[in-house]
Amino acid sequence: MTIHQPPKPGTALWVYAHPRRGSLNDRLFTAGVEALSQRYQVLTSDLHDQRFDPVLSDRDLGDSAGKPGNIAELVGEAYTRGQTPEDVRTEQAKIAAAELLIVQFPLWWYGPPAILKGWFDRVFTSGFAYGDIDPELGLPRRYGDGGLAGRKALIVVTAGEDAKSIGPRGISGDLDSLLFPLTHGVLWYVGIETLDLHVIHDADSLDGSGVDHEIERLRQRVRTVGSEPARRYRRLRDGDYHGTRALREDLLPGRTDLGIHLAAGRDRRPTT
């Protein structure tokens, strides 16, 4: 498996992280995979069912376990030597094949559950998901140009709060900002474009018809997901940043919200 391999057209991976059978998430998972299977070959990663271990530790370093140095680089060395643990390699093979990722989870403490966070910590290794150098720029490829470029992701997330509490100026922070570390920091970093979030609000207080409605809404969404435009962030190589660092002063001056990193045309606020 080498970096920058193209995905297999028509293949999708549904990553799912909820511990309980019969839960709202479980029902969404089953219905979503079924609907998606009408258009894609769907691979799944049911992290609880697989008993995926989310803790990155010495066993992820292979022969580099005893060496000093940066842990992400040592994990990359292990990858290059073919010493990545079997459970991680299995996940990497699924990601490599998929042109579309669905990442489904309940919002716990305003972020992904630990089992999903650790899936990224362990599976998105240097050498696999990022780490090679752009020959033109002489810089590591990242932010729109990583090892998994050419793929799209849809986040499906259930939240106990309503649309106002996790909307713009909501008391809990708007969900796009809360999940920026995932959509931009993980996915866009390695080249994966994200679609608009698919949010199930008030997830704890839905009645039977509310659940049915949400299941149908998810079915509809995944049926047309292949033709949706991605919500692109700015590419590092497009020159919007000073070198590799901060957004140029002439772009959206004065703003400090995380929305400044959306590429022009996808922002909902006036641009300069």
Added chain:
Amino acid sequence: MTIHQPPKPGTALWVYAHPRRGSLNDRLFTAGVEALSQRYQVLTSDLHDQRFDPVLSDRDLGDSAGKPGNIAELVGEAYTRGQTPEDVRTEQAKIAAAELLIVQFPLWWYGPPAILKGWFDRVFTSGFAYGDIDPELGLPRRYGDGGLAGRKALIVVTAGEDAKSIGPRGISGDLDSLLFPLTHGVLWYVGIETLDLHVIHDADSLDGSGVDHEIERLRQRVRTVGSEPARRYRRLRDGDYHGTRALREDLLPGRTDLGIHLAAGRDRRPTT
């Protein structure tokens, strides 16, 4: 153990989440605990050393494991019945005692490592950290008024990137926003005030004297941490929000960055 118990003055808890002995984080941990011990009785939670399991699952639900319903509420029921697993109870007792929390971790994929995320997922249960009702407001106490009010927290975080890349308008998002789900969504939600972040930038490229400098800088920080003013967010009960939802339009109109949730006087930008 009941909700709203006051901490023990002079007791601190240092929570630490890095897998490698001899790492920069390990050296910071050792030096930090030593310096803090001159002023506090310091409890520690070395999550990797304890082999803490971060995956919330059926065993956290006690007799409610088979019941339908919201998982956080079922975890709370187990807490009320005294069926919280032993490893979680041990952590809760340490938190209950501490007036000061130090939370130290390397920034992995722009957030806490899974083992730390899962420490919050499993340990900050309903009934312990939040969940009772404010008799005046008739609403659950949260955001400045949770079950752990009266405590302060210092985040100590190492980052591979420089201050510009994770500063205001930085390409990776500013660190205060990236960690908002932790400082506001977890800690402030349950009533814990946070101090300004303690960030070790360029953590992967420090030379020997750079490491010595950072160790000394952390020692200095923890020596005076008890007298530092907290960086308070807005309290739900202060009326800055419409009910429990979005910030009132007359406060910082037009702004959508997460900094709007800082209480007046602690914001670095003009207020209305």
